Amino acid sequence: MSVEIRIKNRLARVELLERNDNLLKIKVDEMIYHVDLMHTTGGTFSILEGGRSWNIELIPKQEPRKYTAYTYYETYDVEVIDAEARYLLNRGGGGPATGEKSIRSPMPGKVVKILVREGDAVTHGQTAIILSAMKMESEYKAPFDGKVHKVHVGEGDIVEGNQPLIEFEA
Amino acid sequence: MSVEIRIKNRLARVELLERNDNLLKIKVDEMIYHVDLMHTTGGTFSILEGGRSWNIELIPKQEPRKYTAYTYYETYDVEVIDAEARYLLNRGGGGPATGEKSIRSPMPGKVVKILVREGDAVTHGQTAIILSAMKMESEYKAPFDGKVHKVHVGEGDIVEGNQPLIEFEA
Amino acid sequence: MKQIRKVLVANRGEIAIRVMRTCREMGIATVAVYSEADRTSLHVRYADEAWYIGKSPSPESYLHIDHILDAARKSGADAIHPGYGFLSENAVFAERCAAEGITFIGPSPEVIRQMGDKISAREAMKRAGIPVVPGTEGVVVEEQEALDFAREAGFPVMVKAAAGGGGKGMRLIHNEEELYPALRAARSEALAAFGDDALYLEKFITTPHHIEFQILADEHGHTLHLFERECSIQRRHQKMIEETPSPLMTPELRARMGETAVRAAQAVGYTGAGTIEFLVDDTLQYYFLEMNTRLQVEHPITERVTGVDLVKQQILVAMGLPLSFTQEELFQRGHAMECRIYAEDPDNNFLPSAGKISRITEPTGLGIRTDGYVYEGYEIPIFYDPMISKLIVWGSSREETISRMKRALYEYKITGVKTSVRFLERIMNCPDFTAGNYDTSFIEKNKACLESSETCRNACEDMVIIAAYIDYREKLGRLLESKEFQPVQNRWKKTTHIHHF
């Protein structure tokens, strides 16, 4: 079973060639690795490769097949692209593209102020909504010149991360 | 649903009288408590009762319905006795009674030496087997005068906790 | 002597636990208070008792004096420790405690009031002969007054809220055009933050060092200082790294500033633990900036080099006991540094990052202290400060301290939310920082050095890819979570036979 995995701007093809319990022969693009891999079901990985010891934590995101991966040095966004994902991608659904027409909350927070109403004309960069989280207020702006299509929240509302707040139309 | 719970030598009857999310009205023997109880599915409990704050960890044992419970101060062995357990108890099965005729390993370890053979006559207190774990050797003795019925392990074997090692007969 | 037997900590997060730890060491019972969002917060679980004080927004709970005093009454607490932030510098709260017969662990309401108003604090210091930054005489009422002052002192100038703190209502003004808009913005921000729009102006000391002195004073006339803390590494006017001794300090300057700090505290009849903040310019001229009449976030670095438990001293002073040591007996051993771990994204303008903590690995071992409060599975509430932990490191020299801090930051893993850990690591590797050559503009000046850079080689990416691949495959089987390490698809076996190449 070969799948593609996206990490940063790279799309890597991975294939498991052999497995004997914790010993794996695995191909990542053109490189063939022999790794000794142990992991918890919680997503902590210990990988030994050519003597080198790696500790990796994988935290699944809410979207299926997506992870945040932590090594001791770096944090990566990782996405596994299997047949289903490829189908969705080809169909053009499920991706982040829909987000471009709306403002979404980047994190949980509270709506402090909404500066636009449905139907308002807005210009690119105009502040539309102010959120507050952990003692810091942040302004969010209209993504293009256009009109406010829908306001999903009210002032004082508590919002989750990645919740649509305001939708615009060109 | 009322069940009995054994803790130390005490057998307590517990009944949940009312529940409103995290707020419980609960009866333990003759005492009625109003507690604010939050817990993780992993068995960490935070209980507030009359202002008092309690932190409790419940670690399930291998046997069903049995726990080791840890407060900041104490460790308890706890057993929930429900209908099924009561049935088993009445039938006389499942209890630790069978253990009395045999030596079981109290912890994982290695068999260093077996000093008796099947069919041997033994006297109460005679050393029958030596186990080693974590650099310490421990001797285990015959529980009564009698005969060695069965030796389940060999020297050098690695044993699990609570594994039967040697059985005796009167 | 007023015996203290039960302390209510009117705070949350790491400082609530910090205070309770010392109480426990002193055999004093502890009472936590909590808002709705904090029912399962660690300070609630750590305390002997815990009482609910209201809804999640702090004005309805941690800032709500009646609710807190109600909890104190119900629990029978004989003293209240306010921590830092919230009501810690609220004179009314201190007065209300006194009226209830509850010992407020801090200075008198009068001192809190006097030093809390930045203008009256400046006046008091000027009267005592303590150097202050040139500024307006009291509150600026007319905008013209501000312009007159700015022209006389010369730009840049800083506008500040009289009731201020935490960078709120503060604006740096470079020229005349910026003056009036900045005043208006600062006024509305101050009003929103403090309910008070009084402003004043100060000459802006360019690239100053922010150096503060720790003060301890008892009710018997003894006042002493526990040396300095260098707090110049800041982002958004908030401290990020503190260290002691200051790389800037000389023994002579330390003696002089320490003596000034003691005089400042004595001038207002200070009691308990407090901090005198100074600005120090390039020529080592120093100016009184403000006094914090409470424990500081960064107090642990002073504890580490002096060996004094500052919370214990606060409590002993509040009991009416005299200090048990003299200025001459105090000395600094080695070097201590604190890194504040914020739940925020340093690569995106330090935007706070609320959410659920997945896993934590904390550094331990020689010279490491952590003061934190989050745990695995904990959901960081959106209502409070994003600081989730403090990492305090000691070394025999500044160089050893930085090496150890790098090791500790390397070990520190918090997953689930974004944190400042990697950014702090980058600071430790900036030549200006390691040379001790920095002031409050450090982060601005070192943008290139502080940018995220790939330190891991190609193999690192490939190993992450392999891990993700295996996790994906295994998830197809949907097994229960467990913390035990297991080989691939072999979990049903009781004892795993480990193979090796």
Added chain:
Amino acid sequence: MKQIRKVLVANRGEIAIRVMRTCREMGIATVAVYSEADRTSLHVRYADEAWYIGKSPSPESYLHIDHILDAARKSGADAIHPGYGFLSENAVFAERCAAEGITFIGPSPEVIRQMGDKISAREAMKRAGIPVVPGTEGVVVEEQEALDFAREAGFPVMVKAAAGGGGKGMRLIHNEEELYPALRAARSEALAAFGDDALYLEKFITTPHHIEFQILADEHGHTLHLFERECSIQRRHQKMIEETPSPLMTPELRARMGETAVRAAQAVGYTGAGTIEFLVDDTLQYYFLEMNTRLQVEHPITERVTGVDLVKQQILVAMGLPLSFTQEELFQRGHAMECRIYAEDPDNNFLPSAGKISRITEPTGLGIRTDGYVYEGYEIPIFYDPMISKLIVWGSSREETISRMKRALYEYKITGVKTSVRFLERIMNCPDFTAGNYDTSFIEKNKACLESSETCRNACEDMVIIAAYIDYREKLGRLLESKEFQPVQNRWKKTTHIHHF
């Protein structure tokens, strides 16, 4: 100077990680070695590299010189740190390292050999004028020699293995009847443990204090001591609690014993970190007991009061550098104490308790250091030492240290296996201990004080019952494990509305 760039740590557990931490701080790469049972042990995950060295029983891995040197060759390590135990006092191993051109971080093979044989060590000390416990002249060959010595010195006497350590081959003999059986038992135990049945006898110092001095010596003729450690709290002849300064110590005695310890180290041309162990009797007479030519388990308490990283000093000395400080510059600040956390059952004759760690909460905050290696989900192997962690606490006084230790032990929670944590807590509450009035017979003498006693009131039991009841009910629903706190049977709700009375 020999540059050291990559260190292989020929050990496991907490000490392997301890050494790697300092290596990381010094910018030195680290290589772990591991047996089959240790594939997922923390030292393997912490190191930059990890190499397999054989089956789980230590003779096939951590004691297997060829396998370890093979790993050193493969990894290109230029130095080996042996930790304590295993090969740390094996002269052959040190020689083999030298033959391979690998720096052994420790003293010369000659010194290891001389001090490793307890009889030749005694002889060397006697020649240098160091007081030793009266004993037989060398190995006892004929049982009659033992009897002659015992009659002359007077009972009780102690028989010991010449190659000994860790209480193996050691027997206390109270009278003539016990003598021959004890000799035979000790001989067979010594043979089994060390492959060498050579024995010797010493007069037994009744209720002695076990006090040791930390030594540091470079290759340039500088030898100094870092003061004493009091190690009298023992069970099964193994240390359980250590502290410094010793409650028994006076400045005069410290100076005298320190000077003796330095002379002892110099007499054998010692280099690196080592420990001179003394017995001190009730009249403050002290006798050389043995020298440990390696790092001690309890080295952190010395690090804490002196501020010296002993592993760093070991590495610097091994590089050939001179010590960077003098005896006069060293001093002890405050008080430090170490509690060893064993996976064992103190209420059942300290029987080891292997098994899987469920959950760990480690104490942190002011004055606390932990050096451990187990993690949640880790299965403690049966093959090695039951010590899983060391808790090191510092305070400005002995009293403050004990209070803080009690707080830290209160916070320390390790579930899944039995540990010594609660037993250590009881020791902290024994009047003899808090008064500093104890010797090696403390645990025996204080049985009543150390018995498990219910400290929690009735309500505690009831709360446990309630928790078990709720868990039982919820388990009927079989939900996935999660670390997030949730109210009862309400987990499908995304945001929980928390109710309050």
